[in-house]
Amino acid sequence: MGQHRCTHYRRRRRRGAERYCLAHRAVQGRRRTRPAEVAPSLDQGHVVPDPISPDDSVLARRLTVALCVALLSTFVWGLYRYTANFDVWTFEGHRQLAIQAGELRAPLVPLHEMGVTPVTLWGNAGGAPAAYLVDFIYTRCPSVCRVLGNEYQQMQARLLAQRARNPALKAVRLVSISFDAEHDDQASLREYAHEHQIDSALWTLAIPATPADTRALMRSLDVIAIPDGLGGFVHNGAIHLLDASGRLRGLYEFDQWPQALEAARQLATARREMP
Structure with missing residues (x-):
């Protein structure tokens, strides 16, 4: 069992x-499926491309090289034109070229002196001054604008001292224009004028009537003001010499105010001597 x-x-x-x-x-x-059994199913679901022939590969490489050469040539030509034969590489350098060509001219925009009184400067028919020394500021600026204000004080003092001996200087006017309409109200402008002892007979402190007027004026002279992220601006700190029509005749750094004032005197003298 x-x-x-x-x-x-x-x-x-x-x-x-x-x-x-x-x-x-x-x-x-x-x-374990044999390759011979898989191949038909792949062929049925997918299109297998034809292999590239050697001739096609050579042609593709030649076309790629030709396209790269064309793009590089275009870039070099554009750079050649933009840098004026590879001589000018900075924004201020381009502004100097535009000044020499007479391409920069300030439009006739309405301004408010001290934020209150309407005033028209260049382009005004009749007794417009022959030369304007213009800077662009905002009254809260702790650096460049303060330096410009001090330099303008020195120009104002020299104008006041020399106008009696040189009547042509009576046709030279100092102009400071604020581009910060959001903060530069009447009180801020009055405080700036008091701080720098502005004599309105020689020096005009004004702000454009509208933000659009501000943009148009700054764009016409290639003036840039970029917010710095701290509530202020990074902007051009130059002295602009304009003639009676608003054409930009010269550009000077703030420490070149004696040269700027002399150029304004020469411009006013030349106009005075015109028949």
Whole structure:
């Protein structure tokens, strides 16, 4: 009896092992797919591109080189024109070239002296001064504008001292224009005028009537004012010499105020001597 049970147990284990082998082989058969069987399915679902011929590859490289050469030539030519034969590389250098060509002219925009009194300067027919020395400021400026204010004080003192001996200087006017309409109200302008002892007979402190007038005036003379992220501005700190029509005749750094004043005197003298 015990031997019969043992034999029966061995047969069951043998049949179980055979079933496991058959199942394992079936799974392996499904996993192992021949390449020849896969290729047709890929061809049916995807378009296999034709290989690029050597001639096409050479042509593509030549076209790429030609395009790069054309782009580089265009860039070099544009740079040559922009830098005036590779001689001028700065923004101020370009402004000097534009001045020499007579391309910069201030438009006739309405201004408010001390933020109150309407005033018209260059371009006004009749008794307009022959020369204007113009700077652009904002009264909260802690650096460049303060220096410009001090330089203008010195020019004002020299004009006052020399006008009696040189009548041409009576046709020279100092002008400071604020571009910060948001903050430079009447009180701020009065405080700036008091601080720098502005004599309105020689020196006009004004602000354009509208923000659009401010933008038009600054754009016409290539004056830039960029917010500095701290509530102020980074801007040009130059003295602009304008003639009676508003044409920009000269550009001077703030420490070149004696040269600027002399150029204004010469411009006023030349106009005085015109028939």
